[in-house]
Amino acid sequence: MKVFYCHNCHHQVFFNNTFCENCNTLLGYQVNHKTMGTFEQVDAEHWKSLNPQDQGQLFKPCYNYRHHQICNWMIEADDPNIYCESCRLTHIIPDLSLDKSVMYWHRLEKAKRRFLYLTQQLNISPRPKKDDDDRYGLRFNFLMSSPNQPVMTGHQLGTITLNASEADVVHREKTRLNMGENYRTVLGHFRHESGHYYFDVMTHLYPEWLEEFRYYFGDERLDYGKALEDYYENGPIEHWQEFYISRYACAHPWEDWAETWAHYLHMMDTLDTAYHAGICIEANHKIDPDMHFKESPIGSLDFEHTLTNWFALSYSLNALNRSMGLEDAYPFTLSNGVLDKLRFIHRTLMKVALKPETRRSNNQEIF
Template sequence: MLGIFEAITKRLVEAWKSDEPSGRRNAFRCRCERPIYFQNSFCLGCKTPLGYQPDDLQVLAMSPGPQPDWWIVEGEEDQETYWRRCENFDSPAGCNWLVPVDDEEPLCRSCRLNHTIPSLDNAESALWWRKIENAKRRLVAQLLQLGLPVVSKVSEDPEQGVMFDFLRSPEKGPRVMTGHAAGLITLNVEEADDSVRERIRHEMREPYRTLLGHFRHEIGHYYWDRLIDKTPWQEKFRELFGDEREDYAAALKRNYEQGPPVDWRDRHISSYASVHPWEDWAETWAHYLHVVDSLDTALRFGLRGEDVEQAVEPFTIDDLYDPKDADAKRVILLVNSWVQLTTVINELARSMGQQDFYPFVMSRTVLRKMHFIQLVVKEARGGASLI
């Protein structure tokens, strides 16, 4: 019998290195000590204004600065560091992120990535945009935590940056397709409609479909271009994921006509990952982000639980892409903790008549691919360990 949440917390506290961005091991709290959350712009208890400070990666209480619309965040009162709210604070996006007052860009590090937003003349589209931005801000915050490059293709780096088009399909078509091309991520805003997204999920026979999942998948394509293409990682990628030079259109056609291979579960995290090496990378990348963010949240909130029986055989260091890597032991602790956590949360979801929280099974081949991604991310952040 194993105390699952206790085991997760103990393992991760022991394993995670102390050089990570500050505050990641503590749930956000207002100066009044009430809990506050990632999307909050003011404390529901004491009404203190709050803002997300992207350098410290925290939601912090704020006090008025020396000029109108200038703010001082908690912990910086003696540094003469001033912030202003993102220009989208008063828009339907309701952005709670902060921008340094000396930054010429009026939009925060998340909102400045937008190239096209939905028409705000349509109340439905405005509501969808808010849901989309909530998911995108969570994505961008995690990318910043990982130490990955996040710059705007619109206003900062036209060659290597990333930007987003949020488009709605015309009544008479054609339908907007969610995807990535050369740093431009397009999202069909109708995906923010729960009923539409659920219908598509059923039609596509998918176990999981969310806005955040879309963002994590598509940003994976972007980082393949940034971190794998024409780098020393490319040949290693081909050995593990397959040769991306395979005809992509032909691979899609084959998948839609014949379906996935019978044994896809042995080698891929999802049936869609079996379509083409690019999709295998993007799907695995998305799951890497799922695992890291969910376990980070569990750790920050110090979750505990009753003893549960270990239902699966734990992974070992030999299951990793590089068992000799210096962080191999920590990676195994993280992944095995994830398996334990999802075992309990899936059962909790079932007890409420809901879908599984994590309706996937991670094979040893998938774990090797995820560890490969961990090594790529580690190099991208200058060799500093993430876990």
């Protein structure tokens, strides 16, 4: 993620800020510029931009910004929408009458905005799903589970459902331990489930893409229900680390893709933050990797260099966490098989998603 600054006092601000902590000037994220903007309130609904690129232009905070303090994204004043591009993707919110649901909603939207920021950088921002038959749009349902009505996190036909309890740290940690996972975060859920969504989009747009997909991930036509049943009954295959990024990835090719896709997004976001922060790593031993950026990792032309940078950064992050008595920030091993899958994902985005001519189908915008 980029480094943002207040245009009023020039101090650093952050992606989730609503005001500058140095000068108290109002802040809001502007999708069109992919940056945090600085504003002066004109009236109850309108804010005036203090940014050099659109100084004096009027904007309005998202409805969920003004009324629920759930969001911090801005909309141009003449836009008929009252919700920002992030909040328009949310179809169902948790029942706000239930205990802690507002807090859960806040955490879910915060993670969703972080996920969406990276899709903007990759030029694959999803648009809201128009109706149930819209195969290219996306919507999110955030549901509270109950003893009589459990909620399963998952994706189906462009709708991603998240159990709002995943925003509860204690619940999520218990689930992580019960499932034998070494990583489980709200942001990770968004990235994993989005993998299923983008797989469907790619399959509809480019069915010939499946041939190479099957070479790396296997045949997705295998019975999904039976595959999951076998996985939960028998566990992962022996020596799964040689071929998969996680235990769950070996359950079915769809899950392998979604898990690997999520890890690609983890890499890109973390490396992009290091790139914009000007971080570099000098190896103290000749066999250790170092990290020097010669280009942005987003859409990098030399992905092998990007992978080398990732090895250096993740190794250092894990070492720093251990120094603080924390678990590894990136508790995974990238085998040669997994690296090939990551290369395939990068090629897919470079050759397909980043080309404007591939962003439309049947005269409708895809992303």
